Amino acid sequence: MSVDATKVIPTPTPLEPGTVQPVTLRPATAADAPALALVGAATFLEAFTWMLPGADIVAHCAEQHSAALYARFLAAPDTRITLATSGADAPVGYAMLAAPDLPTFAVLPTDIELKRIYLFSRFRTAPVVGHPGLRPAQALLNAVIADARALGRTRLLLGTHANNLRAVSFYRRNGFAEAGTRTFQVGAQVCCDLIFAKPI
Numbered sequence: 550m551s552v553d554a555t556k557v558i559p560t561p562t563p564l565e566p567g568t569v570q571p572v573t574l575r576p577a578t579a580a581d582a583p584a585l586a587l588v589g590a591a592t593f594l595e596a597f598t599w600m601l602p603g604a605d606i607v608a609h610c611a612e613q614h615s616a617a618l619y620a621r622f623l624a625a626p627d628t629r630i631t632l633a634t635s636g637a638d639a640p641v642g643y644a645m646l647a648a649p650d651l652p653t654f655a656v657l658p659t660d661i662e663l664k665r666i667y668l669f670s671r672f673r674t675a676p677v678v679g680h681p682g683l684r685p686a687q688a689l690l691n692a693v694i695a696d697a698r699a700l701g702r703t704r705l706l707l708g709t710h711a712n713n714l715r716a717v718s719f720y721r722r723n724g725f726a727e728a729g730t731r732t733f734q735v736g737a738q739v740c741c742d743l744i745f746a747k748p749i
């Protein structure tokens with residue numbers, strides 16, 4: 550069988566030990582639903598092995614990180630997803646802004662929810678293309694805030710587990726303050742989350 554030389558991927562230069570490939574941010578489009586499903590499930594798994602039973606992580610990802618669900622989110626008028634990629638557009642993280650779904654909270658029409666912000670741990674200290682000096686999580690949050698303002702929203706809400714200390718520190722450092730609580734189902738587990746809010 551002949552090989553199409555134009556399709557052969559050149560052998561990549563090996564990474565020096567300790568180096569991290571740079572991260573690029575870009576808006577996700579409808580074509581990214583499968584990439585979001587993959588990075589959504591994988592980063593959720595990496596983030597919560599310490600807290601949740603495996604069966605609940607698997608059930609949650611099958612339900613909440615399907616390509617079909619991301620396609621529905623991407624088609625909604627208030628959804629904006631920023632994808633973090635590395636190498637040749639391989640997804641390594643993302644942040645998702647969407648219409649608030651916080652039934653126990655007095656949501657205002659000018660609110661919007663940061664539903665998800667996830668990065669593989671290996672890429673959290675990577676340089677971000679076009680954003681010298683910024684870490685990827687900060688660059689993602691800045692993109693989320695810019696999108697929320699462009700949608701005319703004036704307050705950013707989010708829910709996170711109180712024991713997710715790294716995320717809580719990140720949100721507090723970025724000016725989010727505790728504003729309420731909610732319950733959040735992951736598989737068979739019912740988690741009690743804190744709701745944080747930030748005027749933008």
Ligand SMILES: CC(C)(COP(=O)(O)OP(=O)(O)OC[C@H]1O[C@@H](n2cnc3c(N)ncnc32)[C@H](O)[C@@H]1OP(=O)(O)O)[C@@H](O)C(=O)NCCC(=O)NCCS
Pocket residue numbers: 596666667668669673674684686687708709710713714715716718719722
């Ligand atoms: C949340 C997330 C995007 C933040 O990105 P990040 O690169 O880790 O953020 P930063 O390193 O800038 O900030 C984390 C802060 O937590 C602190 N921290 C780290 N481990 C901690 C711990 N065990 N207890 C308390 N604080 C901790 C860090 O010191 C840092 O605070 P500081 O810079 O003010 O000192 C990233 O951690 C992530 O993807 N986590 C997994 C997914 C997740 O939990 N998403 C949020 C779900 S709601």
